[in-house]
Amino acid sequence: MSEAAMPLWEVFIRARNGLSHKHAGSIHATDAEMALHAARDVYTRRGEGQSIWVVRSSDIVASDPVDKDMMFEPTASKIYRHPTFYEIPDDVGNM
């Protein structure tokens, strides 16, 4: 195709106040305004959203799945970060 590629945007939607924005998918648009319009048409045809964020896919910095172990494995051995690590007598009640 001779046409220039249209930038890709990631779409995040807040279903209702009190919830955080959640990734819904992506769309192509030339600028932010068009991205918002397209996101509204494509991802909120059934009242799925109260608020939309769009961000250029190229602006997202992501961790590499190859580094997964290095990044996240160390937390697995730190069981003392969880409440169940500590022994409290039953008769103390809920804590």
Added chain:
Amino acid sequence: MYSQGLIGADGKTHEDAAFLAAFQARIDAEQKIEPNDPMPEGYRKTLVRQISQHAHSEIIGMQPEGNWISRAPTLRRKAALLAKVQDEGGHGLYLYSAAETLGVSREEMTEQLLSGAAKYSSIFNYPALTWADIGAIGWLVDGAAIMNQIVLCRCSYGPYARAMIRICKEESFHQRQGYEIMIALCNGSEEQKELAQDALNRFWWPSLMMFGPPEGESVHSNQSMIWKIKRFSNDDLRDKFINASVPQAEKLGLTIPDPDLKWNEAKQGYDHGEIDWDEFWRVVKGDGICNRERLKNRRRVDRDGAWVREAAMAHAQKRAARTASARIAAE
């Protein structure tokens, strides 16, 4: 129907045994595969092929029904049909974006569709001749699509599975609006009921073909099952569809156009007559009633819209340049 996307798929892959075993272990443990995860090249290629063909099917699928928007019999029917066709466009876009996570660009996929290199579901090469066809398409074609798509919600590739969940939520209105049209026609005059029967006669067999050829001939089906891209055989899904549709036809007072269709007590399901696979292959290879027209329309629309895309790009560039120069002036 989207197992049709697997026809001719190249599942060949060249990774070493340890890599493939580790990948298969993840699949067997029902872990979802996400975009940047290591994956066999054959897995990636098979998915690109199936998801993009699924997307093309949604986009081309707008044509047979779009044809009836301006001729819908009432405003209620028109609003529903318009919403349904808009949904199909939206479904195409969800799917294109799922395919793009595998490293194929929207432009490449569009080019493959327009050049005829990529296929789409055979069903959309049949014309919608009467208003009753809109009923039959919603009832049978969307019904068959739902059968396939529900199992695809559990596909091993995360973005595809997520797109399918969203699509399935939206599809059930499609089938219901179609069946409601059939009910109205079947409760109407003799002529209306005849229209409904005629639509069923024309759409029944092509709907059964949507599930793809029996497994023996569907070469790459087996590898797709092992990778959990696909979870049931074509014949199993087809049987499920027939078992669901026959009582629905009876409720309408219509006759399924298959003299060999009969209840099989032992398997608790229906046995059906011979499917004309020669017809199926003719349509897949480009010789269906509407293949040429569908692509011609798609190419025309793409051409006619090119100036809009170019203008939007130029506008965005101009605005960005203006903002940049204003910033320099202010500094």
